[in-house]
Amino acid sequence: MDNTPNAENIMQTFEAARQGQVFKYYQALDPTDQAALLAQAATIDLKEVENLVQEHVFGSGESSVPLDGLEPAPYEALPENGGDAAQWEAAREAGAAAIAAGRVAAFCVAGGQGTRLGYDGPKGTYPVTPVTQKTLCQVFAEKIARSSERFGAPIHWFILTSEINNAATVEAFEAADYFGLPKAQVHFIVQGLVPAVDLEGKIILSEKGRIAMTPDGHGGSLRALVRSGAVDTMRTLGIDTVSYFQVDNPIVQCIDPAFVGFHLLGESELSSKMVPKAYPLEKVGHFCVQGGRNIVVEYSDMPEAMQAATDADGELRFRAGSVAIHVFDREFIARSGGNHAENALPFHRANKKIPYLNADGAIVQPEGPNGVKFEMFVFDALPLAKNPVIIEAARSEDFSPVKNAEGVDSPETCADDQCRMFAAWLRAAGEVIETDATGLPAFQFEISPRFAADRADFLAQWLTIQKRPSICAGTVLE
Ligand code: UTP
Numbered sequence: 001m002d003n004t005p006n007a008e009n010i011m012q013t014f015e016a017a018r019q020g021q022v023f024k025y026y027q028a029l030d031p032t033d034q035a036a037l038l039a040q041a042a043t044i045d046l047k048e049v050e051n052l053v054q055e056h057v058f059g060s061g062e063s064s065v066p067l068d069g070l071e072p073a074p075y076e077a078l079p080e081n082g083g084d085a086a087q088w089e090a091a092r093e094a095g096a097a098a099i100a101a102g103r104v105a106a107f108c109v110a111g112g113q114g115t116r117l118g119y120d121g122p123k124g125t126y127p128v129t130p131v132t133q134k135t136l137c138q139v140f141a142e143k144i145a146r147s148s149e150r151f152g153a154p155i156h157w158f159i160l161t162s163e164i165n166n167a168a169t170v171e172a173f174e175a176a177d178y179f180g181l182p183k184a185q186v187h188f189i190v191q192g193l194v195p196a197v198d199l200e201g202k203i204i205l206s207e208k209g210r211i212a213m214t215p216d217g218h219g220g221s222l223r224a225l226v227r228s229g230a231v232d233t234m235r236t237l238g239i240d241t242v243s244y245f246q247v248d249n250p251i252v253q254c255i256d257p258a259f260v261g262f263h264l265l266g267e268s269e270l271s272s273k274m275v276p277k278a279y280p281l282e283k284v285g286h287f288c289v290q291g292g293r294n295i296v297v298e299y300s301d302m303p304e305a306m307q308a309a310t311d312a313d314g315e316l317r318f319r320a321g322s323v324a325i326h327v328f329d330r331e332f333i334a335r336s337g338g339n340h341a342e343n344a345l346p347f348h349r350a351n352k353k354i355p356y357l358n359a360d361g362a363i364v365q366p367e368g369p370n371g372v373k374f375e376m377f378v379f380d381a382l383p384l385a386k387n388p389v390i391i392e393a394a395r396s397e398d399f400s401p402v403k404n405a406e407g408v409d410s411p412e413t414c415a416d417d418q419c420r421m422f423a424a425w426l427r428a429a430g431e432v433i434e435t436d437a438t439g440l441p442a443f444q445f446e447i448s449p450r451f452a453a454d455r456a457d458f459l460a461q462w463l464t465i466q467k468r469p470s471i472c473a474g475t476v477l478e
Helices: 007-016 031-042 046-058 085-100 136-151 166-175 220-227 230-237 257-265 304-308 330-336 378-384 411-428 455-464
Strands: 104-109 157-162 186-191 193-195 205-207 213-215 241-246 270-276 286-290 293-297 320-329 347-352 371-376 389-392
Touching (some): 007 031, 193 371, 220 230, 220 330, 320 378, 411 455
Parallel strands (some): 104 241, 157 186, 270 389
Antiparallel strands (some): 193 213, 286 320
């Protein structure tokens, strides 16, 4: 049977949509490249592209967020910051029971391109731990394995990749024998791609036989979970609660019983962790309430005076920073990732430098932004959710992303933050570890996620050791 998409039909559809330039070099391609271009073109939803172009390239685009009636979103403070310790304990117990019942899955979004890090490979394969240089995926796999052991139940792991990095990600798991996890409990979900367009709304070719396409954003994870059948798989497995985190953050608590418990006890459809902003103009999204709905307002959409405003206690009024850690109700994913326009997440426009073909058909690396990429953001699901819950997280125990090759949020700052966290755990257990004023120990060492997945786990595990090792440079607690 000939599976080649009908060339003429596809080309005519593109012509009719005023995107015929995609086939400009078609006749000059060899048959394999022609087939590949047609197959790529066949995946494009031209109606969606037309709507995006009209709205974001020709139209007024995104209206700025109206600031009327914007209030800080309430959140559950940590006990050490005034929260109710009994409530945290009740949440921890409820979450632990749900995990033990096999109701909770981990979900890591790893479909991004990681351009800022400039690493040639899926970000999940980037080495991050200070001593043994475990990769991000290995760290998460070991945390999930440890949580599974701790709560006595299988924990399925759903991983969002894109067509660009799926094969390399799966290969890394295969090569490492799934880092000891049962293969049947690891599920790869390939997210959709959207074509990039130039400033006239024309789809860009990155090569003569290749359309420039980029993943549809972390917000695309919800429709990818639905379209791939992962939501159905979750139903079959009895999973109703999904713990969402990003691939670039190795200190995240992949499976946090207290967070899961607050989500379930609050009958929430979508829960979020906040960290208090480190300083007034920190470049994070702010959790806010408007018209009775929770929203995230990006720093770029909030006037500086508002970002820096303080309340009666002298604390930042809008202090709840978003760190992209959530718990989703499965049926909420089914609804917001499904085909109902009223629940669809909006696309946003990002101006990017996109390599393109010039009039002579040569590939050009542009100096400045020459095109537009479309992405959905996961936090746009927040206003659609019933009973959203926000809890406070300690930044030092949950958030240190690897975004840039150097400077802030880089491999170096992340390795230091891991060492600070390990030192803090040991000190909480009564050990003496010398650190500087920022909590950074004088030497690097590591606590394996196989030993403990979080602080509470560490404190319990440490007590069980008969002969405790002395901690020095290069120590790895396994
Ligand atoms: P970022 O916004 O940091 O983007 O993604 P990125 O693509 O990883 O990196 P840059 O901006 O090109 O440097 C935050 C998280 O969302 C995931 C990323 O993999 C990361 O875990 N993501 C992002 C997706 O899964 N899909 C996307 O389309 C975009």
